[in-house]
Amino acid sequence: MAPQSNTARPLSPHIQIYRWTLTMILSILHRATGVALYAGSALLALWLLTIATGPEAYEAVRGFASHWLGRLVLFGYSWALFHHMCGGLRHFVWDTGRGFDLKVVEVMARLSAVVPLILTLAAWVAAYHYLGVL
Amino acid sequence: MTMRTPLSRVKGLGSAKKGTEHFWLQRVTAIANIPLTFFLVIAIVTHLNADYATMRAFLAQPVVSIVMLLLIGSTVWHMRLGMQVVIEDYVHGEVRKLLSIMLNNFVALIIGVSCVFAVIKIALT
Numbered sequence: 001m002a003p004q005s006n007t008a009r010p011l012s013p014h015i016q017i018y019r020w021t022l023t024m025i026l027s028i029l030h031r032a033t034g035v036a037l038y039a040g041s042a043l044l045a046l047w048l049l050t051i052a053t054g055p056e057a058y059e060a061v062r063g064f065a066s067h068w069l070g071r072l073v074l075f076g077y078s079w080a081l082f083h084h085m086c087g088g089l090r091h092f093v094w095d096t097g098r099g100f101d102l103k104v105v106e107v108m109a110r111l112s113a114v115v116p117l118i119l120t121l122a123a124w125v126a127a128y129h130y131l132g133v134l
Numbered sequence: 135m136t137m138r139t140p141l142s143r144v145k146g147l148g149s150a151k152k153g154t155e156h157f158w159l160q161r162v163t164a165i166a167n168i169p170l171t172f173f174l175v176i177a178i179v180t181h182l183n184a185d186y187a188t189m190r191a192f193l194a195q196p197v198v199s200i201v202m203l204l205l206i207g208s209t210v211w212h213m214r215l216g217m218q219v220v221i222e223d224y225v226h227g228e229v230r231k232l233l234s235i236m237l238n239n240f241v242a243l244i245i246g247v248s249c250v251f252a253v254i255k256i257a258l259t
Binding site: 021031034037038041044045048049051052054055058059063065066071072074075077078081082085088089091092116122123126127130 | 135152161164167170171174176177178180182183184185186189192202208210213216217220241245248249251252253255256
């Protein structure tokens, strides 16, 4: 097949032309978190394999997980899980043929942006409280 | 009546009649992933500083092992289907697309088998 991009012909406007809307951002984030979670699953496999292997392997992973960068990865992982889940719930509403009214779309968009943040923060505040840090 | 040309039928191109199955399994695994996601996040954040013995004892509990296996199965299936859609959207050219989808299947299977092996080994030894 011949290359499809012929720069001589006019192209239809793309994302850099349009004013950004929350629904656009969420659409992209849903896919981005999905792809990121793919990598997260690989980390989950690594984590489980180190536990199955023995204490030395596990301690190496635990060392990284205790570092602020490791914690940030875990925090991001939990946020991505909740964000992708809430995005999926929004898609379930649309799957039933409902929720296409612009007002409803906007309300659902705001909810699926804020609720994952609340869930993530709640989980981590509870965890740090449980660990005696907070 | 078919609108397809004889040539396209001879080439065997067109729908593989797998679209509905893909769509449906994406939704079924998505529903299963809702409770499993809460379980995973809680399991992670409550074991942030856990030592080896604690971690192992937690995962070796039958209920935890079983839920982990369900989580792995549903998640790996879901991510395999999702990544395939991403590939079909962005990777053009038959050969590259086919190889990418094949690689996606291999990677998903490797991740899934690794997790299942680890969980079973932790549970049984």
